[in-house]
Amino acid sequence: MPAAEVGHSNVTRWRRVLIALVWVMGLSGLGAWVAARLDVSGDLRLFMPSPRNDDQRLLLDSLGDGAGARVLLVALSGAAPERLAETSAALSDRLGKRAEFRHVVNGASDLSATVEGPLLPYRYLLSPTLDEHGIDAGFLRRQLTARIKDLGSPAAALIEPLVARDPTLEMLRLAERWQREASPDELHGVWFTRDGDTALMVVETRDGGFDPTLQRLAIGALRRAFADARTHPDIELEISGPAAFGVHIEERTRSDATRLGLLSSVLMLLLFGAAYRSWSLPLLGALPLASAALAGLAAVSLLFPSVHGITLAFGFTLLGVVQDYPVHLFSHHRAGSSARTEVRALWPTLATGVVSTCLAYSSFFAAGVEGLRQLAVFTITGLLVAAACTRWLLPLLLGD
Helix, strand or coil, rough: CCCHHHHHHHHHHHHHHHHHHHHHHHHHHHHHHHHCCCCCECCCCEEECCCCCHHHHHHHHHHHHHHHHHHEEEEECCHHHHHHHHHHHHHHHHHCCCCEEEEEEEECCCCHHHHHCCCCCCCHCCCCCCHHHHCCCCHHHHHHHHHHHHCCCCCCCHHHHHHHHCCCHHHHHHHHCCCCCCCCEECEEEECCCCEEEEEEEECCCCCCCCHHHHHHHHHHHHHHHHHCCCCCCEEEEEECCHHHHHHHHHHHHHHHHHHHHHHHHHHHHHHHHHHCHHHHHHHHHHHHHHHHHHHHHHHHCCCCCEHHHHHHHHHHHHHHHHHHHHHHHHCCCCCHHHHHHHHHHHHHHHHHHHHHHHHHHHHHHCCCCCHHHHHHHHHHHHHHHHHHHHHHHHHHHHH
């Protein structure tokens, strides 16, 4: 080979290396920006239809933030009833001091959850008092006289903290009305199952039950509190409830996705190596895919305050199709020909596939679901960026 051609070949090689370095550095900078800005949420309400009126909005808020979604059922077993009762009392005391939990009930007499709860301002709307009496001077005089007698009775210790905020004891009347006829058995002052082998407890978390991330933190705090409160090494903790199910499903899904993702990546690299007998082509083919993923993340982080984890999981799965774009170019690349010439010939077919796929995913915008809109933005942005990288950047790295 003449010296001039050798020199030109070296210049071309260094030019390709420089383009690759600039591309990788750009992806690194975009990745750092996305990592600092992206807020990943686990609120499943993002995948529910958007509310159109106040009733639907109230229902949606209740599903995520209502007491039913935040309740955890706790069971303690594996030791003598006395030990279980001691652990239940100690655990209840520790959980009541933690910010992750709103209420802890295990059968022990505690009126604070009822009297000082969020329903206190609405007690007269919920109780039948106003249906039977008017709140006039005579009614209040009779009620205050009755409270004076109560303060002189053996129940004074229970009544005294309530008089200042609820002199007519409406919350106690509501508690009596809401008391179920059948309740768990009590043993040693706490709830037990009928056979006496398991101590029971109801815990209400402060955060919404539809956010697995926050619920995972709350369940972790519950387990740590149990480890500190356990009075016998054989006592076992069991947690149930919607939030516990959501956390378990999220952990199982993340584990399976990680394992399958690693396996598919290794198989893809082996397939590329067997098909093209080159170590550089798999690396070059990963650049459009990485560009698509980071561009999609940047787009959703700009357009939405938070991105659901399901959006990212399904989005990365759907973006797997962009790996076909460099594969088409590699398969059409022939010795002695220019990659730029080949990609120009391939571009009409490739662009048609990209546009048709984007049109299919654009139907998510009409679904009325925030999570699906995020998925559409993420996927469409990634497809367009991957196609542009394959069309204009990747041929510069392949050369002639």
